[in-house]
Amino acid sequence: xxRTTPPPIKDAVEFEIKLRPYEKYTLDNGIPVYVMKxxxxxxxxxxxxxxxxxxxxxxxxxxxxxxxxxxxxxxGSTAKQINENVxxxxxxxxxxxxxxxxxxxLHCLSKHLEVLLPTLQEVIQxxxxxxxxxxxxxxxxxxxxxxxxxxxxxVANRFIDKYLFGDFHPYGRVSTMMAYDALQTxxxxxxYKKHYTYNNCKIFVAGHLPENTITLLNKYFGSVLWNDxxxxxxxxxxxxxxxxxxxxxxxxxxxxxxAVRVARHFxxxxxxxFPKMLVLNTILGGYFGSRLMSNIREDKGYTYGIYSQLxxxxxxxxxxxxxxxxxxxxxxxxxxxxxxxxQLQDEPVPQEELDLVKNYMIGSMLGDLDGAFQVIQxxxxxxxxxxxxxxxxxxVQTIKNITVEELQQLAKQYFTPGDFYELVVI
Amino acid sequence: xxxxxxxxxxxxxxxxxHEDHTTPMAVVNVLYDVGARDESPEKTGFAxxxxxxxxxxxxNIPVYDEPLQMAGGENNAYTTSDLTNYYIQLxxxxxxxxxxLESDRMLSLAFTEKSLDVQRxxxxxxxxEHYINKPYGDIWHKMRNLAYSTHPYRWMTIGKELSHIExxxxxxxxxxxxxxxxxxxxxxxxAGKVTVEQVKALAEKWFGDIQSGDKYNRQLPVEPPQTxxxxxxxxxxxxxxxxxxxxxMYSRTDPRYYAADLISDILGGGASSRLHQVLVKEKQLFSxxxxxxxxxxxxxxxxxxxxxxxxxxxxDAENAIQEEIxxxxxxxxxxxxxQKVKNRVESMLAFEDMSLLSRANNxxxxxxxxxxxxxxxEFENYEKVTVEDIxxxxxxxxxxxxxNTIYYYAAN
Numbered sequence: 159x160x161r162t163t164p165p166p167i168k169d170a171v172e173f174e175i176k177l178r179p180y181e182k183y184t185l186d187n188g189i190p191v192y193v194m195k196x197x198x199x200x201x202x203x204x205x206x207x208x209x210x211x212x213x214x215x216x217x218x219x220x221x222x223x224x225x226x227x228x229x230x231x232x233x234g235s236t237a238k239q240i241n242e243n244v245x246x247x248x249x250x251x252x253x254x255x256x257x258x259x260x261x262x263x264l265h266c267l268s269k270h271l272e273v274l275l276p277t278l279q280e281v282i283q284x285x286x287x288x289x290x291x292x293x294x295x296x297x298x299x300x301x302x303x304x305x306x307x308x309x310x311x312x313v314a315n316r317f318i319d320k321y322l323f324g325d326f327h328p329y330g331r332v333s334t335m336m337a338y339d340a341l342q343t344x345x346x347x348x349x350y351k352k353h354y355t356y357n358n359c360k361i362f363v364a365g366h367l368p369e370n371t372i373t374l375l376n377k378y379f380g381s382v383l384w385n386d387x388x389x390x391x392x393x394x395x396x397x398x399x400x401x402x403x404x405x406x407x408x409x410x411x412x413x414x415x416x417a418v419r420v421a422r423h424f425x426x427x428x429x430x431x432f433p434k435m436l437v438l439n440t441i442l443g444g445y446f447g448s449r450l451m452s453n454i455r456e457d458k459g460y461t462y463g464i465y466s467q468l469x470x471x472x473x474x475x476x477x478x479x480x481x482x483x484x485x486x487x488x489x490x491x492x493x494x495x496x497x498x499x500x501q502l503q504d505e506p507v508p509q510e511e512l513d514l515v516k517n518y519m520i521g522s523m524l525g526d527l528d529g530a531f532q533v534i535q536x537x538x539x540x541x542x543x544x545x546x547x548x549x550x551x552x553x554v555q556t557i558k559n560i561t562v563e564e565l566q567q568l569a570k571q572y573f574t575p576g577d578f579y580e581l582v583v584i
Numbered sequence: 585x586x587x588x589x590x591x592x593x594x595x596x597x598x599x600x601x602h603e604d605h606t607t608p609m610a611v612v613n614v615l616y617d618v619g620a621r622d623e624s625p626e627k628t629g630f631a632x633x634x635x636x637x638x639x640x641x642x643x644n645i646p647v648y649d650e651p652l653q654m655a656g657g658e659n660n661a662y663t664t665s666d667l668t669n670y671y672i673q674l675x676x677x678x679x680x681x682x683x684x685l686e687s688d689r690m691l692s693l694a695f696t697e698k699s700l701d702v703q704r705x706x707x708x709x710x711x712x713e714h715y716i717n718k719p720y721g722d723i724w725h726k727m728r729n730l731a732y733s734t735h736p737y738r739w740m741t742i743g744k745e746l747s748h749i750e751x752x753x754x755x756x757x758x759x760x761x762x763x764x765x766x767x768x769x770x771x772x773x774x775a776g777k778v779t780v781e782q783v784k785a786l787a788e789k790w791f792g793d794i795q796s797g798d799k800y801n802r803q804l805p806v807e808p809p810q811t812x813x814x815x816x817x818x819x820x821x822x823x824x825x826x827x828x829x830x831x832x833m834y835s836r837t838d839p840r841y842y843a844a845d846l847i848s849d850i851l852g853g854g855a856s857s858r859l860h861q862v863l864v865k866e867k868q869l870f871s872x873x874x875x876x877x878x879x880x881x882x883x884x885x886x887x888x889x890x891x892x893x894x895x896x897x898x899x900d901a902e903n904a905i906q907e908e909i910x911x912x913x914x915x916x917x918x919x920x921x922x923q924k925v926k927n928r929v930e931s932m933l934a935f936e937d938m939s940l941l942s943r944a945n946n947x948x949x950x951x952x953x954x955x956x957x958x959x960x961x962e963f964e965n966y967e968k969v970t971v972e973d974i975x976x977x978x979x980x981x982x983x984x985x986x987x988n989t990i991y992y993y994a995a996n
Contacts, residue, residue, distance in 0.1 A: 159789070161644040161688055165680035170656030173608075173675060198606050201934050237865065241856035246924045248931025267931055294868060301871040301891060304823035308719045412821070415709070415717045446658075447649050459705025462713050482713050514654045521656020521675055528607050529938065 170517035171558045173524055177547050178533050183372050185380025187356050191372065192537060194364040196530035202268045202365030203531050206282060206379075207542065209390055210260035210353035212328045217345055218337040223295065224346045225255040228262075228354070230291035232280040237291060243277045251278070257328050258472050259542060260353070268366040272374060279378040282354060283385070287343045296338045303333060311482055313409050314417035314583040321405070321579045322421060322476050324398025329471055355385040360541070364534035394473050399423070400579070407583045416488035416584040420495050421478040422577045424468065427543065431568060432468075432475070433556040438568050439468050441507060441515050442498065443479055449498045450479065458494065460487040472543065477572070488582045499578075502569035506562040519557050585960055586937065588947055589780045593787060595796040596768030600947045600956050601783045602775040604940060610776035611944040612672045612682035614690070615952060617771075618764035619666040620743075621736040621804060621882065629743020632663040633707050633752055634760055638670065640699030642689035655681040663741055666881040667952060673941055676777035680786060687790035690770065693761060700754055707749050711742050719822040720992065723889075730814050731830050731885055731988040735807035766797020771951045775944035807832070807883065814988040819995045824871070825892040826992040827901055830885040831981050833877060837953060842965045843977040844877070848886055849925040850917065850974070851875035851908065856924075858908055859888065868893055869901050881953070885988075886981060898991050912978040916971050929966045 181193040212221045229251065230237040244251045249266035262282060266274055306312040316332045323330030361375065368374075425431060436444075443450040443466030450464045464481035483491040526532055540546060588602045623630045638661065639648050652659055657674030672682045715721045724740055732738035743749050772791065774783045810832055834841045851859050852875025859873045873890030892901050936942050950959040 159793070161684070161691070164651050164654075165684050167655045167681055168675070168677040170675060170678075173656070199934065199938050201931075201938060238856065238861060241854065241861075242924075245854040245856040246920070246927060248927035248929075250931075265935065267934055294865065297868070297893060298864070298871040301824055301894065305719055305891070308821075308823060310717065410717075410821075413717055414712045445653070447653050455706055456702060459702040460709070462706055462710040482709070482717070484709055484712065514650060517656045518653040518658075521653075521678075522658055524656065524675055525609050525658070525673055528609055528940070531938070 169513075170521040170524070173520055175520060175523055175527065175554045177527070177536060177550050180534065180537050185376050187380050187383055189356060189359050189361060189380055191361040191363060191375060192534065192541065193367065194530040194534040194537070195367055196364070197366050200268050200366055201265065202271060202363065202367060203263065203265050203534070204271070204278075205261055205263040205362045205538070207259050207261050207360045207362065207538070208354050208358050209258065209392070210349070210358075211256045211258040212331065213258050213392065214353060214390065215328070215349070217340060218331055219333055219341060220345055220349050221260060222255040223292070223341050224349045224353075225253050225260045227287050227291055227295060227346060228285040228350065229253060229281050230295075231286050231288040232284040233286055234280055234284065235277070240277055240281060244274070247274055249274055251281070268368055271368055271371065275374055275378045282379075285350065287346050287350070289343055292341060292343050292346070296341060299333075300335050300338050303335065303338070308410065310409055310413055310415065310417040310583045313407070314419050314480070314581055317405065317407065317583065318419040318421050318478060318579065318581050321400040321581070322397070322423060324400075327395055327397050329397070329473070351385055352388050353390070355388050356383055357387040358390065362534050362538050364530040397474060403576075403579050405579070405581045407581065409583050413584040414485055415482045416485055416582045418481050418483055418488055418491050418495075419478060419581040420492065420578050421476055422572070422579065424475045424477050424572065426471065426473060426475050431572075433553045434560055434564060434568050435468055435477070435572070436553070437515065437519065437557055437560050438502070438565050439466055439477060440519055441511065441565070442466050442502065445515070445518055447514070447518075449502070450495065453498060454481070454483075454491055454494050458487075458490075460484060460491050460494075464491075485584055488584070492580055492582070496575045499569070499573040499575060503566070503573050506566045509562060512560075512562055512565070516557055520554075523554070586943055586947065588956055590951075590956060591784065593767065593792055595792065595794055596799070597787070597791050597794075598771045598951060599783065599787050600771065600773040600951055601778065601780045602773070602943055602947055603778060603780065604776055604943075607776055607940055608676060609673055609940060610676040610679045610682070610774065610778055611941050612674075612679065612686055613773040613775070613944040613948050614670045614686050615771045615773070615948040616668045616670075616765055617769045617800065617952060618668055619664050620739065620741040621665045622764070622800075622802065623736065623739075625736070625739070625744075627748055627752070627756060628739045628745075629707070629741070629749045630752065630756065630760060631668060632741050632743070633703060633749055634757065635661050635663045635668050635670075636703040636707060637693065637699055637757060638689055640696060640703065641694035642685075643692040643694060645685065645688050646694065648685060648689065651681060652685060657681065664878075664880075665737055665741055667949075669945065669948065671941060671945065679774075679778060683786045683790040686772075687794065690765060690767065690791065691794050695754060695758055697754060700752065700757060704749055704752060707742070708746055711746055711749070715740070715742060720820075720826060722820075723828060723990065723992065726816065726818065727828060727830055727885070727988065727990055730816050730990065731810075731832065732807055734805045735882060736804060737807075737880065737882065737884070762797070764800055767791060767794050768796050768799050771948045773944045773948035773951070775940055775947070804882070810986050810988075813984050816990045818990060818992045820992065822992070822994050824894065825896075825898060825994050827890055827892065827898065827905070828990040828992065829888045829905065830988040831983075831986050833884055833886045833981060835883045836879060836881045839965075840977060843969045843973040844886060844981060845879075846922070846925045846929070846966065846969055847912070847974060847978055847981065848875045848877055849928060850912070850921065851888065853925060853928055858911075859890075859905070862908060863890070863904055867904055869896050869904050898993075902989070909978070909982045912974070913982060916975050919971060922969070922971050922974065926966055926969075930963055933963055
């Protein structure tokens with residue numbers, strides 16, 4: 159048998175990538191419910207999304223604290239009772255606050271949905287923000303922050319976003335001990351009342367849904383105009399990038415590694431260059447075989463891993479190259495990063511490499527779209543950004559059709575070393 | 585219920601097939617029955633370093649990753665104290681690429697100095713990133729040393745010290761490969777849009793002619809029962825005092841394992857667990873506290889760890905943990921509380937089974953335990969545990985003589 163010749167493959171770009179359509183329902187009070195059914199498993203995921211992210215804060219950390227503390231006490235139940243009830247049914251009730259949105263997500267066995275919904279309803283519609291819970295939150299979050307501030311990667315992430323967007327912009331603002339201390343229950347209560355309202359709520363459900371799911375959702379979330387309607391206005395905020403471009407920070411004199419960041423601004427997802435950059439970013443540092451990984455890890459051995467990423471922020475994006483490298487090779491790492499950027503400007507990507515990346519991207523997309531939870535996630539990202547499947551399809555077509563000339567053009571436009579911020583935190 | 589078929593090739597390679605025609609994908613998972621516990625004390629970290637070298641090209645295929653990426657696939661691997669596992673996920677149409685790649689590196693590696701040289705450095709950086717340059721990063725190095733006198737669990741998978749990795753030689757690498765990476769010591773698990781017939785043919789074609797190798801007979805030094813409490817104080821440049829307590833528990837195949845696992849959930853699983861509720865919320869002695877274990881195959885450690893709220897004295901924090909332990913030892917827990925942790929297990933297993941990759945991983949893991957079908961009986965094992973079992977095991981496990989405690993103090 160000839161083991162040197164690879165078996166024939168179907169080019170992944172030939173695979174048809176389609177986003178399975180959702181079903182949409184509207185509750186009696188107008189809340190939209192997006193549904194992705196699959197009956198292969200006995201599990202489901204129910205997510206409520208509100209425009210309640212850090213964008214809307216008047217005080218730093220208000221959004222995250224509100225989101226966290228809603229689950230720590232309602233008129234009818236203590237935090238202990240809420241947790242007890244969720245845990246008893248083996249469910250997970252997670253919450254998160256991001257830049258734009260904040261979410262509550264229930265994962266449970268489908269058979270337990272009905273008995274869990276009253277708890278979810280209480281948390282969303284009737285939280286009371288107990289003083290004692292705020293105090294515990296402040297204390298524990300400050301301790302967690304103190305530990306994180308010793309980590310060079312955590313510190314580097316804060317600094318690089320600050321350089322890109324400025325201290326005052328929601329994308330560049332960071333948590334501080336003082337900001338935790340300044341939190342007050344009145345402020346959280348007011349933030350809650352304004353942002354967690356029925357008219358701002360969207361619901362995404364996926365998995366094996368009991369027959370009466372929509373009836374149940376109507377009963378608990380659709381029959382009342384809970385919290386008064388509020389009309390939020392969201393304007394772009396000016397970013398204030400740092401004027402200096404190069405930074406070296408000493409966080410721990412004894413550190414044996416440095417966190418390296420090399421980053422620049424990039425237009426948001428609505429710009430035609432965005433989907434193209436997804437491909438170029440993959441070539442540069444978006445997968446294990448990337449230029450950065452092949453050179454800086456697999457050839458030089460400077461690091462355990464190096465990646466570049468494209469931020470998915472709404473107003474404006476950025477490209478960020480990041481790694482933790484040995485203390486004495488941080489500067490050499492930065493030099494190699496610039497070499498790779500320059501090479502993408504100077505020479506077209508070999509066709510074979512581009513074909514490989516296309517196949518890799520389409521293949522992993524096929525895997526990423528496997529299962530109802532994953533598909534609703536894609537839809538959610540489109541819907542929350544006021545996009546539809548044509549955007550998704552266009553991205554797929556861009557991956558399949560982009561040429562080496564277009565990529566080089568893109569690199570010439572965006573990979574000029576002088577446009578990048580660079581940072582090492584030791 | 586996870587359906588599967590099982591067969592063994594003439595060379596001893598065990599093969600498991602799980603058909604799932606609802607997905608366009610396939611997973612090819614190869615588990616080797618070797619982990620850090622099989623290393624010699626002078627050459628620790630070797631199993632994991634070796635895992636890195638498995639990506640440095642094989643005898644007929646100079647580069648592993650590229651042909652896989654060309655076929656739309658992704659891969660990764662992990663090493664634990666017990667085993668080494670490699671997995672590929674790719675579009676099912678291209679599954680033969682997975683067989684080609686995995687069989688060639690089971691046949692033999694390229695064994696280049698360059699690959700060894702680079703991966704020594706990469707693993708050194710991994711060591712620094714996770715265990716040196718992180719606050720509290722050295723805790724498991726210290727705890728394993730404190731808790732084990734004899735068994736190889738006394739070192740971490742990454743290795744006891746950087747020098748062991750830096751001194752690894754190509755001849756060690758070759759010897760390790762031919763001792764452990766043979767069909768007779770491996771389990772191949774294939775899942776997704778495949779058929780049993782197809783996998784049989786492909787397994788025969790690609791793996792059938794690989795030399796069987798000698799079955800590795802594991803004879804590890806046995807850890808004697810601990811007869812007195814071990815304690816250690818550490819002062820380090822961290823912001824908060826922390827407390828770590830470990831108790832020797834049972835091996836993965838011991839019937840008492842399930843009660844011990846449920847005990848860790850009663851104490852530390854979820855926001856309603858006892859330690860979180862009492863010590864973080866009510867008494868506010870800790871800013872976070874956890875109870876867990878690694879599910880290791882030989883007897884592992886049931887661990888309680890937490891960071892103290894600033895100003896709290898170590899002794900008070902430790903006494904408060906002890907009080908919770910004594911409650912478990914003295915009072916029989918309610919049927920409802922036991923049902924809660926069982927429900928959590930049921931749910932966790934259901935969510936795990938959603939992922940094709942996790943099903944393929946688990947089938948190979950349970951086959952290593954003795955039989956892949958154990959996977960489908962796992963929940964029954966938990967269901968059988970009674971409140972009396974919990975009471976009895978809490979008394980055996982949390983014996984002071986069985987405890988290992990590290991007081992981790994913030995310097996200054």
